Structures are given as structure tokens and as C-alpha cells.
Amino acid sequence: MFVGRRILIVGGGLAGSRTCEALRAEGFDGEIEMLCSEGTPPYDRPPLSKVALTERRDTTFDVDYDALGVDLRLGVRATGMDRDRRVVFTDSGEHPYDALVVATGAAPVILPGSGRQHVLRTAADADVLRAALRPGTRLTLVGAGWINAEIATTAHDLGCSVTVLESAPAPLHQPLGPDVAHRMLPWWEHVDMRCGVSVAEVTEAGPVLADGSLVESDLVVTGIGVRPDVAWLVGSGLDIDRGVVVDERLRTADPAVFAVGDVAARWSPRYRSRIVGQHWDDARTAPATIAAALLRPDRGLVFDPVPYFWSDQFGHKIQFVGHRDPSDRIVFREGGDGRWAAAWIDDSSRLTAHLSVDSPRHMVQARMAIDRGAVVDPDAIGDLDAPVHTMSLHSS
Template identity: 40%
Template sequence: MPAPTTFVIAGGGLAAAKTAEGLRTEGFNGRVVLVGQETHLPYERPPLSKEYLQGRSDREKIFVHDASWYRAHDIELRSGISVTGIDRAAHQVTLSDGDRLGYDKLLLATGATPRRLTVPGADRDGVLYLRTVDDCERIKATLSTARRIAIIGGGWIGLEVAAAARAAGVEVSVLEAERQPLLRVLGFEVSAVFADLHRSHGVDLRLGVQVREVTDAGVRLADGSAVDADAVLVGIGATPNTDLAAAAGLTVDNGVQVGADLRTSDPDIFAAGDIANAYHPLLGAHIRVEHWANALNQPAVAARAMLGRDAAYDLLPFFYTDQYDLGMEYTGYTPPGHNDDVVIRGDLATREFIAFWLNDGRVTAGMNVNIWDVTDQIKALIHAAAPADRTRLADPAIPLDQI
């Protein structure tokens, strides 16, 4: 009897779980093996810096599926184990427990790792990072006892943790090297909204500063000043986990390079989620974004492609944040540092507005802040790929679907 067709998924997060789900949804009845380094069931990461961190959601809600789902769908979970090598010629992977596992198709969903701080004292026990649920538990415990924390980095993770800390009554200093938090993502005008938001909630926001050292009393800056803190959280970005792919000789360039069908340079290996630098048919370029929506939606495309069916991932990038009383959704893509051409519809001061980013007069991205049910209209403006009337775009009296 021939061996069953085996699909191996390297990774234990949302993208991995959704790929397994997608394969079963598409009718694949062969063997599916999910190899995840963490000992937990696959879970979603956004709650770790939002509602779960703040204690507004139960732990069980972060998991993609419960254990019974994997049993019912005959998904083999190899938890606490990682894929350490790929033998493309033999169609085998080596596991961290020494086992070798054959595959017919392989999906890489190995995610990303937080960038480490490289200054004296950065390896102290009180220095925290946020990526895993265990990291989140350590931060929650810290927020229950700390008087003051210092957050190095004013990106999405840093600001969301700052909001959670303030909700817990902890004093917060955010230390950011740029002139504004989120500057490269949003540009100066819109990033100022987030700076004002955090200052209005009592955050000590220090901009244009460099960290020189982490001490037992907090952080020392390059100008010699000290920031007192009981704990330090580092949020300075993440690096895609591409070592496995690179060692196997796959094309790696700002992630694992894949086509719109999420296929790598090896026809039997695919990639999804944070590591995938995927060709986007609408944008006409490869892009890699570390957004929850990619990990959620790319796997269905990968599953179809793994089964030899026509498939292309063409959804626009999407992400969201909740900080204090500000809720935001961002749709589309503007390369970091190319966000100066922006049209504002609404009032920045009251934090109720839509920001549109343009390139050659065309809308490439839109962000709605405390305004809801407009994502479809923003998508339509981006898909139109035609110059937009800036005056009409900025006028709240004109419905978006009439621009």
C-alpha cells in the first residue's frame, strides 16, 4: 500500500492552524502534520497586546481551535518541537527531537522574532519582549506589581502595551528614536495624533532619544539622563524567521519570497504569514507585512495552491489597533517612509477622521479612526487605481462611494 500523501506545516501559530483548516476545508484527506515550537495550541497574537493583556478577555479565546478540533480533523500536532532542517531532494524535514519526516508539500509559517536590544544591560532579567503568550503572562504579572515601566520603541506594540499599562495604573515612559511614534508608518501629521493621545493619558513620551544602557534602576539615555523604571519592555520591531528557508536554498529577500500563490522557489514548498514576502497582483510588487490579516487569510490560498488548484492572494493589507478610547482600522499599503501625501477627512483634534494616503494622486491606503463601517468604501477607492479628487475626498458631506 502506498504511503499517504503527507503535508507538513512548519510553525505553530495562526497561519499554521489556518493552513491545516484550509486543507481540510478543501477536501484534502491525506496526512497533515503541524510542527510547532511552542507547547501551546496555536493561538492569535493581537490579543496579547490588546484585550488579553488588559484582562478584558479570557485566555481560552486566544486559541484558534481547541484540542478537540485537531483530533476531529485528524491533524497531527507536534507541539514543543521545531523543524530544524529541510532536505529538498529527499522531501524530508528534520525535527528538533531528531526525527525525520517525509513530506509531499511543505508550508513554512515560522513567524518572526522580536529584535533584541544591543546595549549594556539589555540581558537583565527585568527586560521584557512581547511575542508569545508566555511573554504576555510575564508582562501581565509585571503590570500588577510595577510602579513604573519604560518602553523602548514607539511602534504598535510599544504603544498598545503603554495603553495597557496606563489602564493598570502603572506610570509609563515611552522612549522613541524618531520625532514621533509611528512616524515611518503614518507620517508626521497622523502620527502626531497618537503622540497627543498618549500624552493626554499621562504617558511620558520622549522623542528623538537614544538608549545607552539598561540599569538596575531603569534606563540611561545617550544624553546622560536617567529614566526610572521597575521594568523595561523592548518593542523595536521583529525579524522574519528565515534561517530554515535560507539554509534550504530557498530565495530569501526580506522574508521568504513567494508568488501570489504563496509558492516559494521550490514548487513543493510554500510560505505564509509574517515570513512571506508575497507578490501582490494589485500592487504589482512583493510586500511583506507582519499583520494578523495575512496570517488569517493567506492560508486558504496556500492550501488551494498546495492541492494544485489555481489560487492567488490579492487581499489588501489590513490591521487594527485599540488604545484607550481610540479604535482604528488601516487598509491598504504605503511603503514605510513614503507617507507624506495624506488627505484628512474629519477632525484630527477630536480623533474622529479618515486619513487617505496617496501616490501619484491615487489612494493607496486609508485609516479610519473612531469612524466605522467604511472599510469596504476605502477598499473600493484603492482598487479604483485612478486619481482621486482631493477636495471631495476630504469632504465628510460627500459619501465615500460617490467620490
């Protein structure tokens, strides 16, 4: 049972904000301090690559930090920590803690070069892009992942000339695999999609490819992935491996330190592997586990949900649930009216992941089946109109 009186949260995103609420909901009446590197209170980020590119939206969370008794520090960036002294160093001084929650999120990866590269991670980034996306703008997107797919959708609708440079054979090749990626490739027909190309650097005139050719651009947005924001933890002694390593209760090896959200590399008993979520749903739901681990350890609450994320692109809503392994078998589910989905099944015929296209109902069915460890009939699941529960052989 936690007997300290001061909890420090480093990071001002969804995970940090929800941690404040979860701690109070669990009955903690001590001090809570939250450090936000941005100069604005925590806000919702998914709209940044959607409606925020066409109109200014205030997505600040409706949280009264004063009423919660949270000392909210804006514009304060962590620079290091001393676990022996239980203190976090920042650009504005030292901040002590009895328990520490690391929620610093992730930072975009950028390419070499002296040319200006834009990214989309903050509200300020969205403001810059919104002002620049005008009819005729020569926009080059480096990377064809989730965020750039959404930017490409909006930019095309706004009349921009969109070029996409992707090193893989197809968009979303890495997260979804080649079969699904190639099936989605026709969605990109209205943009200049160039797959199998590598960018050597970004110059003032635009990206230069590995073969030396220049892609002249008015605006370059780099979207080739993110890395957990852990530079400030170098020398802390915490275990870092694709993020801050934590167990299924989001605890590090130091009992006073937790990690949550994009920065956490959590152990999943369900998948018997370490998962770096980096999606909104993890940040939204995980803080309750931290609050319970600190204040009600007798409950034994663990955080091991079925992963979920969504994307809106080229007129389609994509919803992915589960965690696929490259060795899993993929089965395409076909509907009678051109609708389709994809299911991944392991060597025990257990449903491990599911991609739904324009069909929230199928996503919900699949999520429930994965949650209960359903073993399915690989032949029957190919029929999109058959509910998943009717083809389950049994649950493990």
C-alpha cells in the same frame, strides 16, 4: 496537480492552523503534520496586547485537530531542512514532506545589554506582564509602535508610571508618516513620552540612552519591531529577503515549498511590490490560496488582498487599509464633530491607503474603493462625511 500524500506545516500560529483547515476543505485526504514550537495548541495573538494584559484569557482556536486528521506536534522547533531529501530537521528528529508550508512567524528584535527585556509575542509573555503591571510600577517601553501603544494604554489605566522611549520624532512615525504621527501625538499626553532618543543598552537598572543617561525602571518592554523567523532556513537555498520570498500564490522557487503569514515576503500584483504583511488578516485569509495552489491549480487563485490591520489605543480604534508609498500624497479628511481620517493618493489620484479613527464605516468604504482601484477627487475626499464612492472619478 499535487500528487504527494504528506504535507508538513512548520509553525503553530493562526496561519498554520488555517492551513490545516484549508487543505481539508479543499479535499486533501493525505497526511498533515504541524510542528508547533510552543507547548500549547495554536491560539489567537491580538488579544495578548489588549484584554490578556488585565485578565487571563484562553484564546486557543476552536479547532479539533484529531477530527481533521492532523498530527499536531507541540514543543517541536525546526532547526534546518534539506530540500533534496525533502526533510525538516527539528530538536526532536527529522520530519519528511512532499509539500512544506513555512509558517514560523516572526521574532521580536531585542536591544544589547545584560538587563532583562520583556517582549510581547506569546501567551507566556502576556502572563508575565500581567503579573508585573501594578500601580506604581515604573514601566519603560522602548519603541512607540502598535503593540507598545496598546501596552501603554493598559499600563496607564492600571496605575503604572509609564515612560516611552522612541527614536523617531513621534509615535508610529515609520508606518504612518510624520503628518499622521504628529497628529496622534497628543494621545500620549498621560505618559512620559520621549521622542528622538536612542537606547544604547538595557541594564539591570533600566535602559541607558545614547547620551549615557539612565532611565530607572522596574520593568522594561522592548517593542522595536520583529524579524521573520528564518534562521532555521539558513543554508536551505530558499530566497530570503525580509522573509521567505514567494509569488502571488505563496509559492517559493521550489514548487514543493510555500510560505504564509508573518514569515512570507509575498509579491503583490496590485502594488507591484513585495509585501511583508505581518498582520492577523494575512495569516487568516492566505492559507486558502496555498490549498488551491496545491490541489486546484486550475483555478489560478492568487493572494493579493487589500492589507488591513487595526489597533486599540488610548480610547481610539485605529483601522488601516491599503499599502502606502512614501511618495503618496496624504489628504486629511475632516468631520464636523472633530472626527478625522487620512487618505493616501498616488500621482494618478488612485486611493492607495486609508486610516480611519473610531469609524469602521469609513474603513469599509475605503477598503472597497482601494480594492476596485478607484481614482478619487483629492479635493472632495477631504470631506469625511462624503462617502468615498461619490467622489470616485472612475476605477482603473
